[in-house]
Amino acid sequence: MTKPILTSIAAAVASILLPAAWASAAPAVVTSPDGRLSIQIEDDGGRFSISRRGETVIKPSPLGLELDGAPEFGALVLEKRDDVRVDRTIPLVATKASKARDRYRGATLVFRERAPAGRRLFVDVRAYDDGVAFRYRVDGAEPVRLRGERTAFVPAGDPECFASVADGAHEEPFERMKVSQLLDSRGYDVPMVCSTASGKTSYAITQAHLAGYTGASLWREGEALRVRLSAPPKRPGPAFVSSAGLTTAWRVVMTGDRAGDLIGSHLIGNLNPPPRGDFSWVRPGKAAWDWWSGPLAGMKPTMDNYRRFIDFAAAAGLPYYLIDAGWASGPGGCCDALPDTDIRRAADGIDMPELVRYAAGKGVGLMLWAHWEHLVPRMDEVLDIYSRWGIKGVKVDFMNRDDQDMVAFYERIAEATAKRRLLLDLHGAYVPAGLQRTYPNFITQEGVLGAEWNKMSKKITPRHNLTLPYTRMLAGPIDYTPGGFNNGTPASFSVREVAPLTQTTRGQALAMYVVYDSPLQMVSDDPETYRNAAGFDFIKRVPTAWDETRFLSGEPGRDIxxxxxxxxxxYLGAMTADEAKDGRVERVSLGFLPAGRYRATVWxxxxxPNEIRRVEREVTAKDALSLRLAAAGGAAVILEPLP
Structure with missing residues (x-):
């Protein structure tokens, strides 16, 4: 991949050795390039605070590490500060934009214990126009063991936040509640999205660049949200152990005027290393998928069944078909890593190389599902076999952890699949932290309460669908698996394992392909359900990766x-959670369009719930579109320049 292009380095790193008396005289402040956002670190390294436009966002909050097997850091003094200003443009591969501006003011703060020959703690700080981030470092060749971090976030006031209980699969709904209403006996996931008392700033507390570290959740302790590290489930002792020195994950607070302004942010990706090597081969697109429309046990593996989905993908112009659980030799099933299952061989009667040739002849690439426990002991062998077969990617499932060992597994499989030019989709996954920036072949991941739950519960409500873009999606791509075409309303919905229903309209099903960010996007229903179905012509045309993303309007849990x-x-996507019987008309200004005439095709x-109105009209940037949104509905639009 082309190396990131440095458009300007505003100032070289300046190292200033400060006299101890001067260094301890004032806190260290790092301010964003636009001057509106700042983070302040106290001169003893014990607390930080964040303000935006003169308003406190995060009150003075604890900083520090909890060491295991070594004395805690004693009293610290700010010994040295290295400042940097960066402004560069980074080309992106297969994501929500073709490039990302990486513009920030940063500092590395070196704190030293006051005692003679005291140890040093490094704190890296960055202030962007759309957020701040910090992390800890300990240099040296000695291992570092952590019980945890002292890091906590103390929101100003008692804000309302969208919070999701942290569980292994990260598949829980987001609920709106005040910080004081959070249970102190449960951890909460990142991102947690809140608003200041004035309503002038929306912000998300999250993390970035977990590589070499471990995941974390937020726990309420009084008015604070304490960071608690995830520990390996079967390893006694510290939550984290390094081989030498320490670099933690970034603790991040994303900020914007509106909650929707955070959607276009590149902050999480920018806090991760850029890719090394060529990733121009990564091809985003949509995939036919056999599991969602069928039984939980999975489709019976036969050549004819698989050819049916390949033929459908080819006819619809979909570049991929994802073969889910049950294809491998031995016992089938989706959820348990049964010891007699061998993912190096296909089930009896399945000739995988022949199936790959059949699909390739129709312009379709095949992807395979695998349980992570089957993959981890023989990863290189399995991936080499898939490469020889001609497989284009893998979907790996049921990790359901975010501890140090699992973070290392993500890094390992991202690198191993990239080496073999395989796409990677992780399910049963933790929330993204930007690894997609380093490995663009890591094209999407779950870690979301997605459409699969329509087969099992009533959790996938219109309100839930309208909360996800403002919460979970801020962290990275979201494999929600849209495309359900048996559409309904909350009142008509019932749980159905085969040919599942949705609680939202066909218009919302279409809009998800624009609103939900996933460079690999499932077309989840059965091929027969799409035959002559209203709106499927839009799904065939809509891309999955973009040159630019703009939030136009909406409120979390309500509309977008x-x-x-x-x-x-x-391409426009409009969705509403409104359950009013008469629906609504959404007027969308087209002022964002460049000059010229456009053909607007509206669905x-x-x-x-299963009907679509399709109309075409000519428009310019001076016009507004009136979109008809039924209860729990939506709309999709394509705007094409006219000669």
Missing amino acids: VLARRQGANW DDGGT
Whole structure:
């Protein structure tokens, strides 16, 4: 991949050795390039605070590490400060934009214990226009063991936040509640999204660049949200052990005027290393998928069954077909790593190389599902076999952890699949922390309460669907697996394992392909369900990776209008959780369009949940579109320049 292009380095790193008396005289402040956002670190390294536009966002909050097997750090003094200003543009591969601006003011603060020959703690700090981040470092060749971090976030006031209980699979709904209402007996996931008392700043507390470290959750302790590290489940002792020295994950607070302004942020990716090598081969796109529409046990593995989905993908112009659980030799099933299952061989009667040749002849690439426990002891052998077969990617499932060992597994499999030019989709996964920036072949991941739950519960409500873009999606791609075409309303919905229903309209099903960020996007329903189905023509046309993303309007849990561009074409997705019987009309200004005339093709809600109204009209940037959104509905639009 082309190396990131440095557009300017505003100032070289300046190292200043400060006299101890001067260094301890004032806190260290790092301010964003636009001057509106700042993070302040106290001169003893014990606390930080964040303010934006003169308003406190995070009150003075604890900093520090909890060491295991070594004395805790004693009283610290700020010994040295190294400042840097960076402004560069980074080309991106297969994501929500074609490039990312990485513009920040940063500092490395060196704190030393006051005692003679005291140890040093490094704190790296960055202030962007759309957020701040900090992390800890300990230099040296000696191992570092941590019980945890002292890091906590103390929000100003008692803000309302969208919070999700942290569980292994990270598949819980987000609930709106005040910090004081959070249970102190449960951990909460990142990102946690809040608003200041004035309503002038929305912010998300999250993390970035876990590589070489471990995941974490947030636990309420009084008015604070304490960071608690995830420990390996079967390893007694510290939560984290390094081989030499320490570099923690970044602790991040994303900020914006509106909650939706955070959607376009590149902050999480920018806090991760850029890719090394060529990733121009990564091809985003949509995939046919056999599991969602069928039984939980999975589709019976036969050549004819698989060819049916390949033929469907080819006819619809989908570049991929994901073969889910049950294809491998031995006992099938999706959830347990049964010892007699061998993912190096296909089930009886399945000729995988022949199936790959059949699909390739129709322009379709195959991806395979695997349980992570089957993969981890023989990863290189398995991936080499898949490469020889001609497989294009793997979906790995049921990790359900985010501890140090699992973070290392993510890094290992991302590198191993990249080496073999395989796409990677992780399910049963933790929330993204930017690894996709380093490995663009790591094209999507779950870690979300997605559409699969329509087969098992009533959790996937309209409100839930309208919360995800403002919460979980801020962290990275979201393999929600849309495309359900048996559409309904909350009142008509019932749980159905085969041919599952949705609680939202066909218009919302279409809009998800624009609103939900996933460079590999499932087309989840059965091929027969799509035959002559209203709106499927939009799914065939909509891209999955973009040159530009713009939030237009909306409120978390209520509605959203999002615009994305690929080339000269713009795509709009509008979704509402409104359950009013008469629905609503959403007027969308087209002022974001460049000058010229455009053909607007609109798919919006019809008279029943499964109906679509398709209309075309000519528009310019001076116009506004009126989109008809039924209860729990949506709309999708393509805007194409006219000659």
